Amino acid sequence: MKHKKNLFIVIGFLVVVVCLAFYFKNHKDISHDSKSNGYNIYTIKNETAISLESKSSPKSVKTYNNNSHVGTFQSPAVDDGQKVKQGDRLLSYDTNNSKRQQLANKVDQAQQQVNDDYQKINQSPNNNQLQSKLTQDQSSLNEAQQQLSQHDKQMNDSIYASFDGKVNIKNGEDASDGQPVLQLISDNPQIKSTVTEFDVDKIKEGDKVDVTVNSNGKKGKGKILKIDELPTSYEDSTSGTQASAGGQSEEGEDSTSASQASNPTVNNPSGGKEGDISKYNVIIGDLDIPVRSGFSVDAKIPLKTKKLPNNVLTKDNDVFVLDKHNKVHKRDIKIDRSNGQIIVKKGLKTGDKVIKNPKGNLNDGEKVEVSS
Structure with a gap:
């Protein structure tokens, strides 16, 4: 009898366990259904940001040649690798100061002649010959001033730094007339790359750019300085046109045709080959980290x-x-x-x-x- 009673207890316990299991399973299914019916x-x-790969390059590189028109070249005035500021002397010349003095004297003489003409015209205002002479003397004064200005410009352009940068000695004091003495490499590195026609309208000049130097992992910021209006395919087509025009002028075209070829107008230019994706040059600058010329960089342009x-x-x-x-x-x-x-x-x-x-x-x- 006692054994039978224990059997009923066990059976009852199993029934309760099964019921509880069924309840929890059913409740879980209901919760799952409720959740699955919720909104995504x-x-x-x-x-996603536009990713570009390119190499850094300086904004400007200027070559300073041995220029005998300036004077007798002596030596570079700077060392290889030296950093310089705009206006610093780069080359030493034994300049022909007498030439500048001659040009300056010519300006003074022409100015004095014009002043004399005005005095005479004030005394004889209706004298047409004096008026004509004044016109000629003013022309001579302008010519003398231009010659002096060109001389000074050539001196400054051949001796002094045109921008901040770093010196790269080429032939140094061994440079012959017309040969490069040194190069001045600007301090402002840039990144030149291209974007496709699908991305060019998403960006604008002034947009911020995230830059990573591949070789050392350095990260910095920059901004878009320029976006070309024309695709790179246009540059390719016009270079061929200009080469053709140059060849024609060498064959003996008259001066009028040569003049037109120097400032060519391309009518109905091609937009590129059918089916090709157009690309546009983009220049990124104002980098806040130093990047050596030629280093590979990754640039990302965040989009809004x-x-x-x-x-x-x-x-x-x-x-x-x-x-x-x-x-x-x-x-x-x-x-x-x-x-x-x-x-x-x-x-x-x-x-x-x-x-x-x-x-x-x-x-x-x-x-x-x-x-x-």
């Missing part, structure tokens, strides 16, 4: 463009924005559609969460279940 969300984010999937829009092109309390708020936004993509123009910011596939009966301010 999409988080607003900026479009925000895209939307089509399934977050209502039939009126509105969206439901989810707040931290899981309540939705219907929001009117402005969008553009381009190449099958939906671009946010106004009404949403980075980090906003919007409901995917909102139901037609979803109301503003309603609390919703969220599955992701």
Whole structure:
């Protein structure tokens, strides 16, 4: 009898365990179904940055040649690798000061002649010969001033640094007339790369750029200095045109044709080969880290463009924005559609969460279940 009673107790216990297991399984399925019926969300984010690969190069490189018109070249006035400022002396010449003095005297004489002409005209204002002489003397004065200015410009251009930079000695004091003595390499490194026609309208001059030097991992900032208006294919086509024009002038074209060839106009230029993707040169500068010329760099241009999937829009092109309390708020936004993509123009910011596939009966301010 006692054995039979224990059997009933065991059976009863098993029944309770089975019931509890069934209850928890059923409750879990209900919770899962409830969760699976919740809304999926999409988080607003900026479009992926444009990635560019290129090599750094200086903004400017100027070669200083041995120029016998300046004087007798003596030696470089700087050392190899030396950093200089604009206006610093780079080359030493035994200059022919008498030549400049002659040009300056010529200016003084021409100026004195013009002054004398004015005095005579004041005494005889109706004398046409004096007026004609004044015109000629003024022309002579202008010519003398230009000669002196050109001489000084040539002196400055051949002796002094045109910009801040670093010296790279070439032939040094062994340079013959016309040979390079040294190069001046500007302190401002730049990155020249290209973007495709699909990205060029996403960027503008002044946009910030993140730069990484591949060899040493250094990171810095820069900005876009220039975006070419014409594609690189146009440069290729015009270089061929100019070469052709140059060849024609060598064959003996008259001076008028040669003059026109020096400033060519291309009518109806080609946009490139059919089916090719156009590329545009971009120059990145104002780097806040030193980059040696020729170093490989990666550049990323962050974009502020925000895209939307089509399934977050209502039939009126509105969206439901989810707040931290899981309540939705219907929001009117402005969008553009381009190449099958939906671009946010106004009404949403980075980090906003919007409901995917909102139901037609979803109301503003309603609390919703969220599955992701």
